[in-house]
Amino acid sequence: xxYRILIVDDSTFFRRRIKQILEDDAExxxxxxxxxxxxxxxxxxxxxxxxxxxxxEMPVMDGITAxxxxxxxxxxPIIMFxxxxxxxxxxxxxxxxxxxxxxxxxxFEDIALNRKEAILxxxxxxxxLCGRKAIRSHSLAKxxxxxxxSSDIFPPSSLNRINRKPHLGANNSSxxxxxxxxxxxxxxxxxxxxxxxxxxxxxxxVVLVQHMPGSFTLAFAKRxxxxxxxxxxxxxxxxxLRPGICYLAPGGKQMxxxxxxxxxxxxxxxxxxxxxxxxxxSVDVTFDSMxxxxxxxxxxxxxxxxxxxxREGCKKLKDKGxxxxxxxxxxxxxxxxxxxxxxxxxxxxxxxxxxxxGHILNEIVD
Numbered sequence: 164x165x166y167r168i169l170i171v172d173d174s175t176f177f178r179r180r181i182k183q184i185l186e187d188d189a190e191x192x193x194x195x196x197x198x199x200x201x202x203x204x205x206x207x208x209x210x211x212x213x214x215x216x217x218x219x220e221m222p223v224m225d226g227i228t229a230x231x232x233x234x235x236x237x238x239x240p241i242i243m244f245x246x247x248x249x250x251x252x253x254x255x256x257x258x259x260x261x262x263x264x265x266x267x268x269x270x271f272e273d274i275a276l277n278r279k280e281a282i283l284x285x286x287x288x289x290x291x292l293c294g295r296k297a298i299r300s301h302s303l304a305k306x307x308x309x310x311x312x313s314s315d316i317f318p319p320s321s322l323n324r325i326n327r328k329p330h331l332g333a334n335n336s337s338x339x340x341x342x343x344x345x346x347x348x349x350x351x352x353x354x355x356x357x358x359x360x361x362x363x364x365x366x367x368x369v370v371l372v373q374h375m376p377g378s379f380t381l382a383f384a385k386r387x388x389x390x391x392x393x394x395x396x397x398x399x400x401x402x403x404l405r406p407g408i409c410y411l412a413p414g415g416k417q418m419x420x421x422x423x424x425x426x427x428x429x430x431x432x433x434x435x436x437x438x439x440x441x442x443x444x445s446v447d448v449t450f451d452s453m454x455x456x457x458x459x460x461x462x463x464x465x466x467x468x469x470x471x472x473x474r475e476g477c478k479k480l481k482d483k484g485x486x487x488x489x490x491x492x493x494x495x496x497x498x499x500x501x502x503x504x505x506x507x508x509x510x511x512x513x514x515x516x517x518x519x520x521g522h523i524l525n526e527i528v529d
Contacts, residue, residue, distance in 0.1 A: 165189075165190060165191070165192045166192065166289075166290065166293035166294070167210065167211070168185055168193050168194065168215070168289060169195045169197065169203065169214075169215045169216070170185075170193055170195070170196045170215075171196075171198075171200065171202070171203040171215060171218060171221070171226070171229065172196075172198070172216075172218040173198050173218060173220075173221040174218075177244075177269075178196045181193075181285070184285055187282065190290060191286065191290065191293075194210050194212055195210045198221070199221045199224050200217075200221055200224030200225055200228055201224040201229075202223075203217070203229050203233065204229060204236070208237050211239075212239060213293045213294065214239070214240050214241070214242065214289055214292045215233070215239055215241045216243075216244065217229060217243050217244070219244070219246075219254045219255070219258060220254075226243060227258050227261055230258050230261040230262050230263050231262065233262070234262035240264050240292040241258075241264060242263065242288060242289060242292060243259075243265070243267070244267055244268075244269040245258075245266055245267075245268060245269055246268070247268050247376055248378060249378060251269075251378070252376075252379040252382040253382050256351065256386055259352060264292055264295070265288060265291075265292060265349070265496070267284070267288060287469070288348070291348060291497045291499070292348075292497070295496065339462050339527050340367055341368050341370060341404065341427070341453065341460065341461050341462075342367055342368070342370070342523065343371075343449070343450060343453055343464070343480075344371050344372070344463075344465075344466060345373075345446030345449070345465050345466070345468075345473040345500070346372070346446075346467060346500065347374040347442075347472065348374075348467060348496055348497040349467035349468065349496025349497060351373065351383060352496075353466045353490065353496075353516050354371065354387065356519070356520070357516070357519050357520045357523065358387055358390075358395065358409060358520075359390050359391050359520075360520035360524070361391065361524070362392055363407065365406065366527065366528060368404035368405055368406055368408055369409040369410065370404070370410055370412075370449060371395075371409055372418065372444050372445070372446045372449050372473075373411065373444075374444070374468065374472070375414040376415060377413060377414040377415030377416070380397050380413050381397045384411045387409070387411075393407055393408065393409055395411065396410060397410075397411050398410040398418055398429045399429065400430060401428060401430070402428065402429050403427065403428050404420070404428070404429065412444035413431060415443050416431050416443060417431070417432045417433075417436060417443060417449075418431055418432075418448070419448060419449060419451075420449070420456045423456065424457050424460060427456050427457070441470075442472050445472055446472045446473035447475045450463060450473060450476025450477060451479050454482070454483045454485070457483075457485070458483045458484065458485070459483050459484030459485050461480055461485040461486070462485070462486050462526060463476075463480050463485055463486070463488070464488045464519070465500050465501050465503075465504050466495070467500070467501065468497060468501075469500070470499050470500060471499065471500060472500060474500075474503040477504050477509045477510070478509050481509050481511075486511055487509050487510050487511055488510060488512045488513070488522070489501035489505050489510040489512075489514075490513065490514065490516055490519065491513040491516075493515065501513065
């Protein structure tokens with residue numbers, strides 16, 4: 164089966180090179196090119212592509228506006244190209260909020276040099292979104308809207324930062340000492356859906372591993388913090404894990420948990436310390452360390468994402484007696500990581516992302 168791709172970018176060189184890379188894969192066919200978001204709207208309606216690759220900064224109509232309009236009129240899976248700057252990270256997160264499903268850094272040098280890993284990365288990420296139903300994209304866009312609305316109970320603008328400090332009283336959970344979540348493609352939306360439903364006094368710390376570049380995780384943590392009642396921060400080396408705080412692994416690094424269950428601390432390491440880890444950060448690396456510290460007292464969850472990162476770490480946790488859950492196929496943007504723990508009989512339950520927070524609260528808080 165051949166999948167139909169629309170390329171949207173104001174750079175003639177970039178459009179040509181992306182077309183060459185994609186069409187090197189026999190399963191991918193570029194059916195159209197657009198120089199701006201306005202042209203993209205017209206071509207999406209007429210060509211009905213399976214996936215759109217979208218630049219962010221373009222004349223006439225930028226990529227974020229185009230994503231919003233496409234999702235409102237002709238929903239289709241969209242992957243964004245973004246710069247590795249703080250501004251690029253914020254714009255990419257805006258695009259994901261608007262309905263895009265995935266993103267890739269816009270590394271002109273990698274593409275121009277024809278580096279094999281960059282080529283395979285682009286081909287695989289595009290193919291991962293091919294075949295996803297257009298209604299899936301629309302549903303995820305609505306999920307973003309619903310997640311934003313859920314934060315209206317405690318609007319961020321009305322909450323003083325001092326008053327938002329987590330409750331550090333007695334732990335209400337009789338079994339769990341930590342909640343751990345690992346994810347990749349589609350993860351930013353899935354995490355937002357879950358974390359916006361957690362109460363301010365959530366009784367255990369939350370460890371988050373999302374595959375992201377180093378320049379993105381700080382902006383992502385801040386965005387989540389502004390939306391959530393729990394505190395969300397990019398994790399720093401040496402800090403202690405405290406209830407009601409969500410610690411996001413820094414992009415480009417590896418995060419492990421050290422110490423004991425009652426006195427656990429975060430260690431941030433350069434990726435060279437874990438040469439066998441494909442991802443930076445790696446769910447396997449973090450979860451493996453948590454198995455040594457928390458033993459059975461962890462609820463670990465694998466959400467949407469490509470590949471199988473998290474499978475080995477979850478196996479280590481399950482061998483210690485921890486509980487493992489996974490997102491179900493229907494609500495996953497890419498059913499790779501959740502499927503890996505499911506078919507290996509590691510996951511003990513699979514839930515729709517819309518209901519995941521409720522199951523977490525029933526398991527840990529009630």
